[in-house]
Amino acid sequence: MATNYNIVWSGPKLDGKLDYNYWALLMSTRLKAHNIWSFIEPGIQQGADDATQRKDQLVLSQIHQGVDYSIFGKIGNAKTAKEAWDILKLSYKGVEKAQKSKLQSMRREYERYEMSSSETVEQYFSQVTNLVNKMKVYGEDIPESKVVEKILRTMPMKFDHVVTTIIESHDTNIMMVAELQGSIESHVSKILEKTEKANEEALKS
Numbered sequence: 475m476a477t478n479y480n481i482v483w484s485g486p487k488l489d490g491k492l493d494y495n496y497w498a499l500l501m502s503t504r505l506k507a508h509n510i511w512s513f514i515e516p517g518i519q520q521g522a523d524d525a526t527q528r529k530d531q532l533v534l535s536q537i538h539q540g541v542d543y544s545i546f547g548k549i550g551n552a553k554t555a556k557e558a559w560d561i562l563k564l565s566y567k568g569v570e571k572a573q574k575s576k577l578q579s580m581r582r583e584y585e586r587y588e589m590s591s592s593e594t595v596e597q598y599f600s601q602v603t604n605l606v607n608k609m610k611v612y613g614e615d616i617p618e619s620k621v622v623e624k625i626l627r628t629m630p631m632k633f634d635h636v637v638t639t640i641i642e643s644h645d646t647n648i649m650m651v652a653e654l655q656g657s658i659e660s661h662v663s664k665i666l667e668k669t670e671k672a673n674e675e676a677l678k679s
Contacts, residue, residue, distance in 0.1 A: 481508055482539065489542035494566040495573065496611050501540050505533065517556030530555050537562075577612040580605065588628040595662060599625070599655045619647050622654050629658075636661040 485504065488497040505511045513533040518526060533555035538546065541562075548565055552558035584605045589598040602625060606616055623646065626637050640646070640657055 481536065483536055485540065487542040488540060488545050488562070490544060493611070494562070495613065497540070498563070499611055501537070505536065510536075513555045514559045515556075518554050534558055573612055577609060577614060580609050580612070581614070584609065584624075589630055591630060595655065595659050599651065603651065618650055621651050622646050622649050625651070625654060633658070633662075636665075 481504075483501075483504070485500045486492055486497065488494065502511065502514070505514060510529070510533050513530050518530040522530070534552065537549065537555060537558045541549065545562075549558040549561050552561055584602075587602065587605065589595075593601075602621065606621055609616060626641065626646065629637050636658055639661060640654070644657070646654075
């Protein structure tokens, strides 16, 4: 796989306000996409040749581009990409306890959250997905099947027939959230069509 090192960081810069976990997720994903994450984990090896050292410096420049001037001083003397990454990771370790507390709060919100009578199916799925994505930024690993299970479990009683039909006709262990949303909306649409037809026929008679 060809590696492109001529890349420019276009994401948000890490400063005193931006959440570190969010930034680290964006940066690591970008480095992996360009096939250069190996310069962070495991990092450049001692005695590497000049070409490899130059590549490491190009990765280091990506990290430089991704931090604000107010943060740059922390990594300005780092010699390798891994050293700069580890310095940032350690410097933000002090907020780890607060982050864990925030994750716990988000977990409780996620577990308690149920679809309200005023929400549409689309709005409910959007809110659940938003909560899941926020927890993932803080390191939570939530399998797709667990999200599907949670949604099916917390749908209002008026969806009981739809939920039962989906459980009986699909393997929810391998079902994607987007697929579940489409299936529920399809069932709801059919029910509405039948109801409208029944009402029309009743008015004619």
